[in-house]
Amino acid sequence: xxxxRGIHHVTAITSSAEKNYAFFTNxxxxxxxxxxxxxxxxxxxxxxxxxxxxxxxxxxxxxDFPGIPKAVRGTNEIFKTGLxxxxxxxxxxWVKRFDKYNVTHSGIYEQFGRRVIDFQDFDEQLxxxxxxxxxxxxxxxxxxxxxxxxxxxxxxGLGPIFVRIADFNFYRQVLExxxxxxxxxxxxxxxxxxxxxGGNGGRMIVEHNASMGQAQQGFGSVHHMAFRVKxxxxxxxWIAHMGSYRFPISGYVDRFYFESLYANIAQGxxxxxxxxxxxxxxxxxxxxxxxxxxxxxxxxxxxxxxxxGLVRQFDTVRSTKTFAKEYLD
Numbered sequence: 335x336x337x338x339r340g341i342h343h344v345t346a347i348t349s350s351a352e353k354n355y356a357f358f359t360n361x362x363x364x365x366x367x368x369x370x371x372x373x374x375x376x377x378x379x380x381x382x383x384x385x386x387x388x389x390x391x392x393x394x395x396x397x398d399f400p401g402i403p404k405a406v407r408g409t410n411e412i413f414k415t416g417l418x419x420x421x422x423x424x425x426x427x428w429v430k431r432f433d434k435y436n437v438t439h440s441g442i443y444e445q446f447g448r449r450v451i452d453f454q455d456f457d458e459q460l461x462x463x464x465x466x467x468x469x470x471x472x473x474x475x476x477x478x479x480x481x482x483x484x485x486x487x488x489x490x491g492l493g494p495i496f497v498r499i500a501d502f503n504f505y506r507q508v509l510e511x512x513x514x515x516x517x518x519x520x521x522x523x524x525x526x527x528x529x530x531x532g533g534n535g536g537r538m539i540v541e542h543n544a545s546m547g548q549a550q551q552g553f554g555s556v557h558h559m560a561f562r563v564k565x566x567x568x569x570x571x572w573i574a575h576m577g578s579y580r581f582p583i584s585g586y587v588d589r590f591y592f593e594s595l596y597a598n599i600a601q602g603x604x605x606x607x608x609x610x611x612x613x614x615x616x617x618x619x620x621x622x623x624x625x626x627x628x629x630x631x632x633x634x635x636x637x638x639x640x641x642x643g644l645v646r647q648f649d650t651v652r653s654t655k656t657f658a659k660e661y662l663d
Contacts, residue, residue, distance in 0.1 A: 335575055337514050338529045339562035340472035340536040341492045342592070342608040343382075343393040344415045347405070349457050349553040351379040351398040352648050357455050358383040359652070361435050362417075363483030364394070366625035367614045369650055372397050373589060373631065377644040381625075382591075385475030385490055388614035388624060390562055390592070391535055392475040392491045397557060404457070405555030409546040410602030412556040414452070414460040414496035417489045418474055418534050422449050422467045424487040430662040431483070446519055446526045448534070457554035464494065464534050471533015482657040494526075494537030495559050497603065498549070502542035505600050509538070512579055512599075513561075529561070549602055558596070560606035569593055572607045590631035591616070626651045 348354040358364045358381075367388035372378040377400065384393035394415060407413065419425065425442050432439045432453055439453035449465040466474060477488025499505045506525070509515035515527040515538065523542040530536045551557065563569050569586070576583050576597045584596035591614055595607040615621050618629050628645070630638060 335514065335571060336564065336568050338536075338607075339564065339610070340391055340530045341495060342390050342560040342562040342606070342610075343395055344412070344492060344495060344559050345395045345397065345557045345606075346415070346459055347402060347551065347553045347555055347557055348381075348396045348398050348459070349402075349404075351381060351396070351646070353456055354381060354396050354398070355648070355650060358394070360482060361431070361437065362489060363478055363481035364489055365478035365481060366650055366652075367393065368591065368619075368629055369625050369627070370629045370631070371634070371641060371645060372399075373634075375399070376634065376637075376641050379645055382614065384614070385477060386479050387476065387621065389475040389491075390608070390610040390613070391472065391493075394492065399553075403552045405552035406550035407546070407555075408549035409498050409500045409543045410600070411498055411549035411551075412495060412559050412603065413498050413549070414462055415556065416450075416462045416464045416492060416494040416496070416534065416537070418466050418469075418491040418493055419463055419487060419489055420466050420474075420477075421486075422465045425449050425451055425463060425465055427484070427487040427662065428463055431660070434662060446521065446539070459554045459556075460496075462494075462496070463489075466490075466534060469533045471528070471531045471537075472535030473531075474535065480652070480657060482660050484659045484661060491535055493534040494539045496539045496541070498541045498543050498546070499600060499603070500542075500544040501600070502540065505540065505603075508599050509540075512576070512581075513605075558604035558606050560594070560608045563607050563609055565609055565611070566593055569595055569607060569609055576607075590633075623651075623653050626653060 364383040368382040474491040
């Protein structure tokens with residue numbers, strides 16, 4: 335089997351597409367590269383925030399399912415998402431930025447040899463900023479060049495992904511035997527795994543926790559995590575591979591922006607395998623105006639009027655605006 339190439343994306347659930355857009359654009363300084371709909375539930379927005387060009391391995395995506403309750407924290411869930419920044423100095427900047435915008439955060443501490451900051455959004459969705467200082471693993475993307483965060487401090491990719499699991503021995507076996515992860519380090523009940531070239535963009539941090547109740551998905555929680563495969567050929571190999579272990583799998587799924595396989599690899603843990611391409615710069619949207627209109631894959635375009643009537647309209651135009659870079663003393 336070809337090894338997984340690192341994290342592709344993380345998809346979470348928000349209570350408000352509008353608030354989610356404002357938080358990621360104005361505070362985190364990530365670029366909305368696609369405003370589309372959930373292809374399995376077309377009344378639900380699917381927003382993709384990423385680096386400057388929407389590179390694989392940089393996008394945090396969100397559904398806003400109408401009427402969904404708030405998440406209940408527990409075990410057997412993907413409970414926190416890491417976001418990469420270039421350096422330790424960048425973390426000092428982010429402490430000031432979070433304080434300015436009243437974002438709840440932990441301050442800087444160290445985890446598995448990296449300086450990090452935990453923080454949360456308006457839904458109490460959990461994130462971690464992690465410094466890429468001396469990181470030599472999976473290459474990062476490029477921060478949004480025209481956003482409000484200075485480029486030298488900007489978010490440039492995903493990683494690590496954090497999982498809480500009750501049956502750790504089973505989950506470790508799946509990671510190592512089936513998915514090709516390497517167990518790198520342990521700190522009490524918390525374990526570090528890496529895949530592919532490793533580093534922040536190929537890391538999963540797993541907490542063994544059998545004492546908490548079962549987590550329940552809702553707004554403020556992660557829906558699934560995705561890891562990178564090169565192309566359709568590799569994806570087909572993974573479809574056969576996962577099927578041979580008899581995991582519940584989706585089979586091949588064409589998402590237009592990438593091609594996918596979904597697999598339930600443990601209780602509460604949905605994993606997607608996603609190709610690096612084709613990507614978000616397509617026939618509907620050039621680089622300059624990514625995410626500014628409701629974008630639809632070809633199979634939905636004949637129903638544009640109906641779909642636009644199902645989702646709330648809100649303004650995501652940024653190409654006509656200038657965001658001043660915010661340097662903080």
